[in-house]
Every structure is written in C-alpha cells, then in structure tokens.
Amino acid sequence: MPAFEFVQEWYSRFLPDFALRTIDTDDDIFSLAACRNRGIASADPDQVVVVADADTVPEPTALREAVSAARTSGRVHLPYTEYRWLGRTGDAQLRSGLAAEECDHELVVGACSGVYVTTPRTWARHGGQDERFRGWGFEDAAWYIAHETLLGAPPVRHEGRVYALHHQGEVRAGTQYDANAALMERYRSAGGDVLAMSQLVAGAAVVSSS
Template identity: 70%
Template sequence: MPIVTVIVPWRESPSRVPAFEALQRWYAEYLPEFDLRTVDATDGIFNLAACRNVGVAALSSDEVVVINDADTLPEPAALREAVAAAATSGLVHLPYTEYRWLGESGTAQVMAGREVSECTVEQVVETACSGVYVTTRRTWDAHGGQDERFRGWGFEDAAWYLAHETLLGAAPVRHAGRVYALSHVAEIRAGTHYDANASLMERYRDAAGDPTAMDQLVSEWAERKVA
C-alpha cells in the first residue's frame, strides 16, 4: 500500500499528550506506511471541524486521507480495508462497527504495554460516528465537509453524519472492526458556545432527509463542490 496521509486535529494540552504519544507509537508499530500530520486551523477556540476541513483541503481531489482524532486507536486491518474502499466509493468510510472508550483504567493498561484489545472497556458505542474517518477530498467537498460554526466541543460529528446521509444519499460505510478511545481530562460541554452548537444541531436534525433544506443549511457556510 502506498503512503497514506493521516490528519490529526491537535492542540497540545497536558492531559492529552500521553494519548497522542500513544497514537504516534501505534501508527509507527502497526501502520508504518501511514504519514501522520497534525493540524490546528484556528488561533482562537479549538475547532475540530475546521482542522478536519483544512487538512483535507490541502490534498489532491482523489487522494485518500485518514482523519484521526488524537486519542483514538484504529485497528489496522479495518483501516486498511476502509482506505482501499474509499478511493472509489464516493462515500466516507468509518473503519469500525464498535467504538470502545477505555476510560482511565483501560488507558493506563495501554500505557503499560497491554494489548489494546485486552484492556478494560468502560463504554461501547455501536452508533458512534467520530474518532476516525476515511475519505477523499472530492467526497468531503461533495457534502460540505464539517460545519465550522460548531465551536469548542460537541455535535459537529453528528451534524456531519446527517449531512452525509442526506446529500450523498447513503450513510458512511462501516467496516467490521473497533476503535479504542483513550482517556484524558474531559472538555467542558456547557456554556455559550455549547448552547449555540446544540441550536445548530437542531437545524441539522430538521433538515435531515431533505436534500434541498440540507443543501441550503450547508451552503450558509461552505461551498459544496459536487462531483
């Protein structure tokens, strides 16, 4: 497999450094043909959606890219399968059917060298739609990417999923496998920005299933480049 670019939204904070270092070690050991690049797209409040969009925009239209959160370890086989499929499908791929949050105890076990699949799991989410995405810039542009009006933390991934379903006519493609989310100090999900994110999410829910309404919503902030 040729070298694959991995975009990692990243702004250093003390509690997140161990997880990010574990991610770097994971790729070096299990996925050495993948090239990690960090992206921080804004000077103000950290914006996950903007990081993902900026990272994808720097690539050629048909280059396959992995968008990987700085705290989430993907399984190699599922990720390689998703990369191969995303090149031609016209859809975003999720290299997992099970999202495992390890919590403090499971994360400590990973850091101590235990095989990640054998570590303590605090929560399993089978409907998760964040953590790791596989796409091309052409596919990302076709449904507008992720809405950069979601500032701080919360909702950008769920809104993106609805836009993908509505504008591309299908849900992102899942591949059998797991991702493992490592623990760190939780971000505050409250306050003015969080409330604004929640209100914007309601607009995405209202537009879900209606391509015209969704196109209008996405077009408020981004130009869709339909393939």
C-alpha cells in the same frame, strides 16, 4: 499530549507506511470541524486521507480495508463498528502492553467520530464538517446527517474497533455549547431534505470562507 503521543507511536508501530501530519488552526475557539476540513483539503482531490482524532487509535486491518474502499466509493468510510472508550483503567492497561481488544472499556453506541477515511472530492460533495460548531459537541453527528442526506446513504462502516484513550474531558456547557446544540437541531430538522440540507451546508461554507 500523552494521548496524542501514544497515537503517533501507534501509527508508527502498526501502520508505518502511513505518512503522519499534525493539523491545527489559529481559531480563537478550537474547532474540530475546521481541523478536519483543513487537513483533508490539503491533499489531492482523489487521494485517500485518514483523519484521526489525537486521542483515538484504529485497528490496522479495518483501517486498510477502509482506505482501499474509499478510493472509489464516493462515500466516507468509518473503520469500525465498535467505538470503545478506554477510560483511566483501560488506558493504563493498554500502555502496560495489554492487547487493545482486552482492555477495560465503555462502548459508545452510535459513535461516528474518531477516525474518518475519505478523499477530498467525496468530503467536498457533502460540505465537509460545519465550522460553525466551536469548542466541543455535535459537529460529528451533524456531519453524519448531512452525509446521509446529500450522498443518499450513511458512511460505510468496516468491521472493527477504535479505541479512545483517557484524558481530561472538556466542559460541555455554556454559551458556545448551547449554540452548537441549536445548530444541531437545524441539522436534525433538515435531515432527509436535500434542498434544506444543501442550504444549511452552503451557509456553513460562507462562514468558513469569510
């Protein structure tokens, strides 16, 4: 909750013209994919939506560039080229007033989560995120492969950084995590194959609507 409250305050301070909505679902096991899909689906088909994780803040300039471009590009936009995990020390520095770009951090190479910018129409064209991923792990990486395969190109990145705040991490182990990992392997296998990926994504849609 402290991270979520900081994110809300960040948007109010740096992006006051953005309307904030909190999205959750009633799933027994938390699903990031389901939350993202529901939030995006609640908007008009061509309205630009920013999907922000509750622990991640963007740089305003990069986010505004992504919002402008996402209106007509037909692809999802990621408003960063660097994903910085602040950890306990960097988080404390940020909260004490140090500029975000000066805070201690760990660079997360290959990150493709945290903040997305899209329209519902674009999101639907490649199936959104697979709600068979439950708990924690892999839904963002699987989505990236589906986007690249079905839309013919990876998401568009904008020069900038996002900052992930510190909080207690979730356990990434157990039966559900293993199921997520197995589903991720199916996405890797289908990567680059439009027919196979379309069938895999269609299976997710059937599960989500049942």
